[in-house]
Amino acid sequence: MGISLPNPGEAHIHGVIVPEEQALEEAARQLLMAKVPTIFPGPLVLWAWNEKAAKKATAIRHLYETIKECVTPQQQAMLIPMPDYRPKYPKINPEVEINPNHPNLTIWHNKIDCCMFVGVHCHQANLSLKIIRGGTSCYTIAMCAQAGHEDAMLSFRDASAEKIMRLAEWVRKLKGTVKVSQVVSKSGASN
Amino acid sequence: METTSVIGTKNKKGQVYTDPRVMMNEAPRTPSFFTGSEVIKEAVRRASVDVMIAYPITPQSEAAALIGELFAEGYIGDYFRGESEFAVMSECAGAAFGGARVFTTTAGPGTMRAMENFPMWAGARLPIQCIVTCRGINSPLSIQPDTLEISYLMQTGMLVWHAETAQDFYDWIMKGYMVSEEPDVHLPLALCCDGFFVTHTKDVVNLTPVDMCLPPYDPYRSPVPCMDMECPPVRMMRDPFVMKSNYISYATHASWQQEVWAAIERSRKHTIAWLDGLIETENVDADVLIVSSGTAVSQGREAIRLLDDEGIRVGLVKVKTLRPWPGEEIREATKNAKYIVVPEFNVFGWMAREIKASIPNSDRVIAGPRVCGGMTMPPEIIVEQIKHALGIRSATLAGRGS
Numbered sequence: 087m088g089i090s091l092p093n094p095g096e097a098h099i100h101g102v103i104v105p106e107e108q109a110l111e112e113a114a115r116q117l118l119m120a121k122v123p124t125i126f127p128g129p130l131v132l133w134a135w136n137e138k139a140a141k142k143a144t145a146i147r148h149l150y151e152t153i154k155e156c157v158t159p160q161q162q163a164m165l166i167p168m169p170d171y172r173p174k175y176p177k178i179n180p181e182v183e184i185n186p187n188h189p190n191l192t193i194w195h196n197k198i199d200c201c202m203f204v205g206v207h208c209h210q211a212n213l214s215l216k217i218i219r220g221g222t223s224c225y226t227i228a229m230c231a232q233a234g235h236e237d238a239m240l241s242f243r244d245a246s247a248e249k250i251m252r253l254a255e256w257v258r259k260l261k262g263t264v265k266v267s268q269v270v271s272k273s274g275a276s277n
Numbered sequence: 278m279e280t281t282s283v284i285g286t287k288n289k290k291g292q293v294y295t296d297p298r299v300m301m302n303e304a305p306r307t308p309s310f311f312t313g314s315e316v317i318k319e320a321v322r323r324a325s326v327d328v329m330i331a332y333p334i335t336p337q338s339e340a341a342a343l344i345g346e347l348f349a350e351g352y353i354g355d356y357f358r359g360e361s362e363f364a365v366m367s368e369c370a371g372a373a374f375g376g377a378r379v380f381t382t383t384a385g386p387g388t389m390r391a392m393e394n395f396p397m398w399a400g401a402r403l404p405i406q407c408i409v410t411c412r413g414i415n416s417p418l419s420i421q422p423d424t425l426e427i428s429y430l431m432q433t434g435m436l437v438w439h440a441e442t443a444q445d446f447y448d449w450i451m452k453g454y455m456v457s458e459e460p461d462v463h464l465p466l467a468l469c470c471d472g473f474f475v476t477h478t479k480d481v482v483n484l485t486p487v488d489m490c491l492p493p494y495d496p497y498r499s500p501v502p503c504m505d506m507e508c509p510p511v512r513m514m515r516d517p518f519v520m521k522s523n524y525i526s527y528a529t530h531a532s533w534q535q536e537v538w539a540a541i542e543r544s545r546k547h548t549i550a551w552l553d554g555l556i557e558t559e560n561v562d563a564d565v566l567i568v569s570s571g572t573a574v575s576q577g578r579e580a581i582r583l584l585d586d587e588g589i590r591v592g593l594v595k596v597k598t599l600r601p602w603p604g605e606e607i608r609e610a611t612k613n614a615k616y617i618v619v620p621e622f623n624v625f626g627w628m629a630r631e632i633k634a635s636i637p638n639s640d641r642v643i644a645g646p647r648v649c650g651g652m653t654m655p656p657e658i659i660v661e662q663i664k665h666a667l668g669i670r671s672a673t674l675a676g677r678g679s
Binding site for chain 2: 208
C-alpha cells in the first residue's frame with residue numbers, strides 16, 4: 087500500500103517507476119534465475135471469451151514454451167491456472183490450480199520462487215499478491231492489463247499480447263547469461 | 278465495447294460522448310442560476326447514468342424527483358423508487374454488479390439506515406455514486422443541516438468528498454465518476470454536501486454544454502468480474518469467508534480489507550489531477566488558519582473578510598476530500614500556523630480529530646466553533662474564536678462570555 091503506480095509506457099520494480107523495457111529485461115532475468123518460474127493465467131485469458139483474450143492466451147503459451155526452452159534441466163517451468171475466484175474448500179489441489187484466497191498453498195507446495203500473474207482481475211490479483219508477499223519468499227511479477235499492481239515486486243500495465251511476446255523475446259535474449267538462484271528460504275521457495 | 282471508442286458519437290438524446298477532460302476543462306461554460314438540487318439534475322443529465330434509484334428523504338427528495346424527470350425525458354436508462362434506503366442501496370449494488378453506472382441520493386437517517394450496504398459496496402468494488410445531503414441523524418428528529426453522518430461514512434471504505442458550493446457539486450458529480458471508475462480505484466463515492474445550505478439555495482453555477490456527456494461506464498475495466506452470463510464462468514464466492522474459522526479465511530479477509538483501503542490511497546493520483554489537489558489554500562503563511570470542509574469553509578471565508586477589516590490576517594485550508602484524507606497536504610499547509618481553527622457543523626468534531634491525528638503539535642488545533650442540530654454558523658463566532666485564541670477582547674456573543 088502506498089506506492090504510485092506507473093503511467094503508460096512505464097512499469098515499476100520494487101515500487102520504483104522505470105521504463106517498460108527495463109522492467110521487461112528484469113522480469114526475464116527473474117524468470118530465468120528462478121528454480122521454478124511459474125505463470126499463473128487467470129480467467130480473463132483462459133476462456134477465449136473474445137478475440138483479444140484468445141490472442142493473449144496464445145502469447146502466454148508462447149512465453150511458457152520459451153521459458154521452458156531457455157532454462158536448465160535443473161529448473162522447472164510451470165504454468166498453473168487460476169480458473170476462478172471462489173474459495174476452494176475443504177482443500178485446494180495446489181498441483182493443478184492456484185486460488186486468490188490461499189495462493190500461498192500453491193507457492194509452497196510447488197516451491198515456486200518466481201511467478202507471473204496475467205489475466206487475473208485486479209482485485210483478485212492484489213489479494214493474491216498481498217498473501218504471497220506476506221507468507222512466502224516468491225518473487226512476484228504482474229502483467230496487468232489495467233493500471234498495474236503495487237503489491238507485485240515488478241508490475242507492468244496495459245498488458246497486451248505484443249507485450250507478452252516482447253517478454254518472451256527478452257527471455258530468449260538472456261538465455262544462458264543468468265545464474266540460477268541457490269538461495270532456499272524456510273518457506274521452500276527460493277530467490 | 279471500450280469507452281474511448283464511442284467518443285465523438287451521439288447517444289439517443291443527441292448528446293455527444295466527449296473526452297471527459299475536454300468536457301470538464303476546455304468546453305465553454307454557461308452561467309446559470311440554480312439550486313443545488315437542480316444542479317444535481319443538470320450534472321446527472323450529462324453523466325451518462327444507466328440507473329438511478331430513489332427514495333424520499335429531506336433534503337435530497339427534490340433532487341431525486343428531478344432525476345425522475347430526466348428519466349421521463351430519456352436521459353437515464355432506468356429509474357425507480359426503492360422500498361427503503363436499505364433497499365435502495367442494495368438495489369444499487371445489484372445494478373452495479375451487472376455493469377451499470379449507478380447514481381443515488383440520500384440524507385441523514387437514510388444514510389444510517391442504509392449503512393450496512395456501504396462497506397459492502399466498497400468490498401465488492403462497486404463504483405456507485407451516492408449523493409449525501411447531510412442533515413441531523415439523531416433524536417429528537419431534525420431535518421436541518423448537520424454533518425455527523427459523514428463521520429460514519431469515512432470508515433466504510435468509500436471515497437468521501439465534501440462539496441462546499443453548488444459549483445463543486447456540479448463538477449464533482451462528473452469528476453467523481455472519472456475517479457471512482459478507474460480500475461485501480463473502482464470504489465463507491467459518497468459525495469456529500471451540507472443539506473439546505475447547498476441543496477435549497479440558489480447560486481450561479483457554470484454549466485458544461487448540454488449537448489456533451491461523459492463516455493459510458495465500461496464494466497470490463499473493473500478489477501472484479503461483472504456479472505455477465507455470456508462471459509467467463511467466474512464465481513466470486515460460494516462460501517463466505519465469515520463462515521470459516523481458520524487462518525486462511527482470516528488472511529483472505531484481512532487482505533481484502535487492506536486492498537479496499539489501498540484503493541482509496543491509489544485514488545489520490547487521479548483525484549489530485551481532477552480536483553486540482555485534495556485541498557485548496559489561501560494565505561497559509563498567516564499565524565492563524567481556518568481549516569474545514571463543506572459550507573463551514575464558506576463561513577470561514579466570511580470570517581476572514583471580517584477579520585481583515587480589523588487588520589487581522591487569517592489563512593484558509595479548504596479540505597475537499599475526506600477519503601482519501603489529505604494528511605500530508607494539511608501537514609505542509611499548517612506547518613507554520615500557530616493556531617488552527619476548525620469550524621464544524623456537528624457536535625462531535627470529526628474534522629478536528631482527523632486534523633489532530635495528522636499534524637505535529639496538535640495542541641495548535643482549536644476544535645471549534647461547532648454548531649449542530651441545524652443551527653447556522655454566524656461568521657462572528659469564528660471571528661470570536663480566533664480573537665480569543667489571539668488574546669484579543671471581543672464583543673460577547675449570546676451565552677458565550679468573553
